Amino acid sequence: MSAHLIRGGRLVDPSQGLDEELDLLLEDGVVARLGAGLEPPPGAAVTDARGLVVTPGLIDVHVHLREPGHEYKETVESGLMAAAAGGFTAVACMPNTEPVNDNRSVTEHVLRQAARHPYARVHPIGAISKGQKGEELAEFGEMVAAGVVAVSDDGWPVKNAHLMRRALEYARHFDLTVIQHAEDLELTGDGVMHEGEWSTRLGLPGIPGAAEDVMVARDLLLAELTGGRYHVAHLSTGHSLELVREARRRGVRVSCEVTPHHLLLSDRAVAEQSFSSHTKMKPPLRSQHDVEALLAGLADGTVDAIASDHAPHHPDEKDVQFSAAPFGIVGLETTVSLCLDRLVHGGVIPLPRLIELLSTGPARVLGLPGGSLAPGQVADVTLLDLERRITVDPTTFRSKGRNTPFAGWTLRGAPAATFLAGRPVTLP
Amino acid sequence: MSEPTWRRKDLLGIAPLSAEEITLVLDTAESFLEIAERPIKKVPTLRGKSVLNLFFEASTRTRSSFELAEKRLSADSLNFSSGSSALVKGESLIDTARNLQAMAPDLLVVRHQHPGVPHLLAERVEAGVINAGDGAHEHPTQALLDALTIRRHKGRIAGLKVAIVGDVAHSRVVRSNVHLLAKLGASVTVAGPRTMMPVAADSLGVTVCYDLEEALEGADVVMMLRAQLERHRRALFPSVRDYFRLFGLSRARLARAQEDVIVMHPGPMNRGVEIASEVADGPGSVILEQVANGVAVRMAVLYLLAAAQGGGE
Ligand SMILES: [Zn+2]
Numbered sequence: 001m002s003a004h005l006i007r008g009g010r011l012v013d014p015s016q017g018l019d020e021e022l023d024l025l026l027e028d029g030v031v032a033r034l035g036a037g038l039e040p041p042p043g044a045a046v047t048d049a050r051g052l053v054v055t056p057g058l059i060d061v062h063v064h065l066r067e068p069g070h071e072y073k074e075t076v077e078s079g080l081m082a083a084a085a086g087g088f089t090a091v092a093c094m095p096n097t098e099p100v101n102d103n104r105s106v107t108e109h110v111l112r113q114a115a116r117h118p119y120a121r122v123h124p125i126g127a128i129s130k131g132q133k134g135e136e137l138a139e140f141g142e143m144v145a146a147g148v149v150a151v152s153d154d155g156w157p158v159k160n161a162h163l164m165r166r167a168l169e170y171a172r173h174f175d176l177t178v179i180q181h182a183e184d185l186e187l188t189g190d191g192v193m194h195e196g197e198w199s200t201r202l203g204l205p206g207i208p209g210a211a212e213d214v215m216v217a218r219d220l221l222l223a224e225l226t227g228g229r230y231h232v233a234h235l236s237t238g239h240s241l242e243l244v245r246e247a248r249r250r251g252v253r254v255s256c257e258v259t260p261h262h263l264l265l266s267d268r269a270v271a272e273q274s275f276s277s278h279t280k281m282k283p284p285l286r287s288q289h290d291v292e293a294l295l296a297g298l299a300d301g302t303v304d305a306i307a308s309d310h311a312p313h314h315p316d317e318k319d320v321q322f323s324a325a326p327f328g329i330v331g332l333e334t335t336v337s338l339c340l341d342r343l344v345h346g347g348v349i350p351l352p353r354l355i356e357l358l359s360t361g362p363a364r365v366l367g368l369p370g371g372s373l374a375p376g377q378v379a380d381v382t383l384l385d386l387e388r389r390i391t392v393d394p395t396t397f398r399s400k401g402r403n404t405p406f407a408g409w410t411l412r413g414a415p416a417a418t419f420l421a422g423r424p425v426t427l428p
Numbered sequence: 429m430s431e432p433t434w435r436r437k438d439l440l441g442i443a444p445l446s447a448e449e450i451t452l453v454l455d456t457a458e459s460f461l462e463i464a465e466r467p468i469k470k471v472p473t474l475r476g477k478s479v480l481n482l483f484f485e486a487s488t489r490t491r492s493s494f495e496l497a498e499k500r501l502s503a504d505s506l507n508f509s510s511g512s513s514a515l516v517k518g519e520s521l522i523d524t525a526r527n528l529q530a531m532a533p534d535l536l537v538v539r540h541q542h543p544g545v546p547h548l549l550a551e552r553v554e555a556g557v558i559n560a561g562d563g564a565h566e567h568p569t570q571a572l573l574d575a576l577t578i579r580r581h582k583g584r585i586a587g588l589k590v591a592i593v594g595d596v597a598h599s600r601v602v603r604s605n606v607h608l609l610a611k612l613g614a615s616v617t618v619a620g621p622r623t624m625m626p627v628a629a630d631s632l633g634v635t636v637c638y639d640l641e642e643a644l645e646g647a648d649v650v651m652m653l654r655a656q657l658e659r660h661r662r663a664l665f666p667s668v669r670d671y672f673r674l675f676g677l678s679r680a681r682l683a684r685a686q687e688d689v690i691v692m693h694p695g696p697m698n699r700g701v702e703i704a705s706e707v708a709d710g711p712g713s714v715i716l717e718q719v720a721n722g723v724a725v726r727m728a729v730l731y732l733l734a735a736a737q738g739g740g741e
Contacts, residue, residue, distance in 0.1 A: 200626035201443075203543045203564030203603055208627070274551075275544025319522050323542035323563070 003027045004422050005040040006381065009049030013056055014356035015372035024054055026379035026422035033375060047424065049383055052416050055355045056373050057089025057380030059362035062154075062179075062233055062257060062307035063332060065091070065122070068109060069098025074312040074400050076113035076122065082310070082332040082399035083120040084425045087415025089380035090121035091310075091332070092366060094154040095132065102127035102138040107146035119425055120418070121380070123149040123368055128167045128178065132156045137166060144174045150366050152179035154233055155282075157215060159185070164219060168228025177229040177255070177366055180219055182240070183283065187211035192323055194267040194284040202271055204322065207284050209237040216240040220247040223254055231365055232256040234309050236283035238293030245302045255365045257307040258294050260331060260338045261405065266291050269405060270322075277318045277325030278405040281311065298349050298357065305362040306354075308335045312401025330394075330401035337390055338406065340413025344386070351386075379422035388414045398427065434732040438550040438557040441566035442607040450608060454576050456728035457721070463500060464724065474503035477534040477734050483509040483560070484540040489695055490560050490570075493719070494537050497726035506533075521545065525552040535733055538562070556733040564598045570694055571604035573725040575612065577718050578649055581690050586613030591643040591685075592634075593675060594653030594702055595624040595664075601653060601694045606632045619643035620653075620675060623664040640675050647685040651692045652677055655702045668701050678704045682712070690714045 004026045011022040011034065023038035024031065040046050060083065066074035074082075083091050093110065095101030101110065107124050114122035126148035127138045132155070140151060151171060158164045158180060171178050188207045193199050195206025216232055220243055223230035235241060235256040244256050261281065266288045270279045279285060297303040308331025318325050339358070344351050359382075363371025369378045392409045394402040418425045434452060442450070463469055479498050483491050486509065498505040528536065529552070537558045538546040543565035550557040561567040578585055590609055596602050596618050609616050610633050617635040618625075619642070629636045637643045644650060655671055665671050682689065691703075691712045699705050708715060 195627050197628040197631040200628040200631060201603070203562075203566070203600060205564075206627065274547050316520065319520070321521050321540070321542050321548055322544045324521075 002422060003032070003041050003044035004047065004419065004424070005038060005044050006047045006049050006054055006383070007038070009052045009054035009383065011054045011373065012352050012355050013373045014352050014360045015056065016374055019352050024373060024381065026381070026419065029421040030379050031373050031375050031377045034373065047417070051385070053351065053384040053386060055382050055384065056359040057370050057418060057420070058087050058336065058358045058382045059090045059368060059370060060088050060308050060310065060332060060335070061092040061305055061362045061366055063091045063093050063310040064096065064312065064328070065093040065110070066312060067097060067113060068106065073314050076110060077117040078398060078400045079310070079332070080114065080117050080119040080122065081427055082330070082397060084418050084427055085398045086332040086334070087336040087382045087384065087418060088120055088332060089382060089418050089420055090123060090368065090370060092123040092125050092149060094125055094152060095127040096155040100127050100132050101125070102130050102132065104139070104142040104146040107143050107148050111147050118420060119427065120420065123366065125150045125152050125154070125179065127151065128153045128158055129163060134159055134163060137163070137170060140170060140174055140176060144176065149368060150177045150179050150231070152181065152233065154179065154181045157181050157183045157185065161218060161222065165222050165226060168222055168226040168230060172226070172228055175229070175367065177231045179231045179233050180215065181233050182212050182215035182219065184211045184214050187214065192280060192284070193270050194286050196267055196287050198267040198271055202275070204270070209239060209286060209290065212237050212283055213239040213243065216243050220244070220252055220254060223247070224250065224252045227253065229253045234259050234262065234283055234307070236262045236286050236290060236294070238290045241293055241297045241302055255304040256302070257305040257365070258297070258303050259307060259309045260335050261329060262286060263291065263294050263298070264338060264342050265405060273405060275322040276405065277320065277322055278329060278403050280322055280325050280327055281309070281329050282327040295348055298343065298353070303357065304365050306335065306339060306357040307362070308332055310399070312399050313403050315402055318403045329403050329405060330397065330399050332399060333397050334392055334404060334406050336384065336415045337392070337411040337413055340384065340386060341411035345412050379419060381419040383416040383418070384413065385416040386413045388416070390414045434736050436733070436736060438546070439568055439729055439733060440546050440550060440557065440559045442568045442571050442604045443566065445611070447611045450572070450575070450611060453572050453725065453728050453732065454579060456732060457572070457576050457724040460724040460727040461721070464720065470500050470502060472502045473731055474498070474501040474734055478504045478506065479535045479537060479730065480528060480531070480533045481505060481507045481537045482539070483507070484545070485561070486510065487539050487561065490539060493722045494560060494726050497723050497730055500723070501727055501730055503730065521548060522552060525549050529553045529555070534737065535730060556737060558729060558733065561600050564600050564603070566604045567600040568604050569722070569726055569729055570601050571608040572729070573718055573722040574605055574651065574692060575608055576721045576725055577692065577714055578690070580721070581714060582648060585609065588614045588648040589617070589646055590614050590649040590651065591617045591619060591647040592651045592653065593619045593640060593643060593677065595655055596620045596629060596653070597624045597626045598656065599653050603632070605651065606634055617643045621665060640677070641681055641684055644681060644684040647689055649690055649692065650677065650682070650685060652703050654694065654696065655698055672701055676700070676702060676704060677707050679706045679710065682707055688712070692718060695719070
């Protein structure tokens with residue numbers, strides 16, 4: 001038997017509507033008790049959390065761990081260290097590896113690697129279609145048996161409406177959420193940034209917001225037709241958010257995530273950072289109007305989760321001209337500080353809502369363990385220091401990726417520690 | 429009164445320049461125009477300076493114009509074009525920059541098909557960088573030579589009505605010209621097919637119009653853009669015939685402009701597509717003068733950048 005008492009912190013747990021000073025006793029990998037003035041049982045370890053916030057372990061439902069196949073960009077090991085350093089106790093990893101996670105053996109491989117590096121939990125996401133080719137459904141049943149928690153062809157939007165319909169239908173047998181990277185690639189064409197004022201000024205080919213909106217609109221109709229669970233990955237436009245809001249009112253089972261970069265940066269950043277490839281990702285940084293719509297979506301409850309879309313690339317791949325660089329930035333080690341500084345201290349949302357977006361919401365969307373500190377729940381816990389000031393320094397990242405547009409930002413608030421199954425996580 | 433001076437290491441675009449800097453380049457170019465009239469068209473101004481012309485994208489005209497300008501200033505130039513050994517396919521731009529830096533050039537003239545490449549090189553090399561066209565972003569020396577041409581004909585730029593017509597979305601010439609003309613006080617109308625207009629064209633501070641005749645009304649200057657219909661794999665325009673019907677400049681249409689209108693084109697022209705021969709070779713056409721002015725403007729830019737580095741004669 002193992003026990004750990006986290007004492008004296010401000011406990012914020014949106015799943016129970018708690019925001020007060022409470023002690024938290026973890027025993028045998030689960031939450032044992034919550035209460036004021038708890039005494040440690042004999043032999044229990046004690047963490048003094050005075051001045052810190054205690055929350056259910058944070059969960060990032062959209063990361064790319066790159067293994068197998070692209071270990072030069074990231075490995076399960078480096079990705080999980082980055083997760084722990086960033087305050088996360090669990091991540092859901094996308095299947096666009098090499099080979100693609102479209103079958104049981106790849107899922108098992110990822111989970112085996114994760115078990116060797118227990119810095120955070122890994123929840124693999126399986127492919128919707130074999131090879132992410134958008135032609136035939138992958139074996140959801142086999143993958144679920146191996147541990148997959150959702151399906152997505154992230155990076156390769158499901159273009160074929162019939163296949164999407166069948167995926168939503170078939171996924172219901174396993175109560176799986178179907179996650180879509182919503183983008184009409186014909187509308188994207190050779191686009192590399194948001195189509196708007198700044199693409200006009202910079203002469204870069206644009207990706208219209210409609211490239212996302214048309215696919216979200218179609219998918220919502222298909223989700224309604226099938227009764228399937230549909231989740232919009234990295235939703236980036238005001239129109240898509242409005243479509244989600246409206247579909248939910250009709251009873252469609254839809255959820256959505258947004259990324260910190262789409263909340264905090266607009267397409268202007270491409271010009272401000274003088275064509276830096278660290279401002280290039282998909283979906284692209286959108287207009288200020290979209291940014292404001294997403295912020296409103298956080299506040300009014302439309303958005304279910306904040307996810308980083310952590311997409312590490314090798315520095316050699318990113319240190320090229322804008323048009324030639326791959327899409328994507330890292331996020332595991334910046335998300336918490338960005339959100340605490342800009343969203344909570346910045347007055348956009350209160351702290352409990354942020355914890356909902358980073359823990360309770362993600363757990364609910366994918367049906368994952370955690371997201372709550374109610375007795376009996378897994379003892380995954382994150383401690384936050386709301387006042388610590390940090391400066392984003394990519395050279396200190398645990399991730400192999402250094403590709404972030406936030407380098408040099410000074411932020412107030414940072415993760416302080418994580419606990420996994422009741423034990424403090426320590427990084428080598 | 430203090431003389432205006434040039435302090436920039438690079439010329440990456442018109443957008444960052446002040447009206448005073450633009451005027452300085454134009455005035456300097458005027459003085460170089462005079463050299464072209466001499467029997468021996470060469471001055472020792474840049475003797476001992478080395479200039480690398482890096483053309484990742486083919487452009488015979490712009491490259492020749494820069495080369496001629498460099499020769500007339502007695503600079504040592506070296507040409508690298510796509511396909512030559514120095515610009516190896518697959519080598520990263522950063523490695524190319526490091527290699528170039530090792531040659532310790534004084535100036536780099538860069539043409540690339542993608543926006544931002546001259547900016548990236550400028551960050552990584554000590555040499556001054558001149559943007560000779562980056563994708564659909566900027567082509568500052570083209571805008572400067574256009575301005576010089578306009579000024580020599582009209583005596584001013586402020587208050588003129590300028591119409592720029594054609595494939596606005598894919599034109600670097602438009603962006604540089606729009607910035608320059610706005611800074612010097614002209615009013616600019618851009619016109620073209622809706623499929624070739626950037627979504628936020630009005631944010632450039634111009635009047636946007638989709639009708640050629642409306643755009644020509646009362647214009648002092650008309651700039652036609654090259655319609656690269658063949659380059660667009662994505663359906664932007666059904667045919668050359670339809671293009672000329674809507675946006676081709678004929679003499680009849682030009683009659684809507686001012687009587688002393690001048691007609692410009694950055695070249696190379698597609699006769700019968702965006703411009704009829706009767707206009708291209710007609711009385712208001714200043715297209716060949718643009719070419720001559722291009723050499724003088726490029727001499728001015730090379731001279732000012734080299735002088736800013738110190739050691740210029
Ligand atoms: Zn994606």
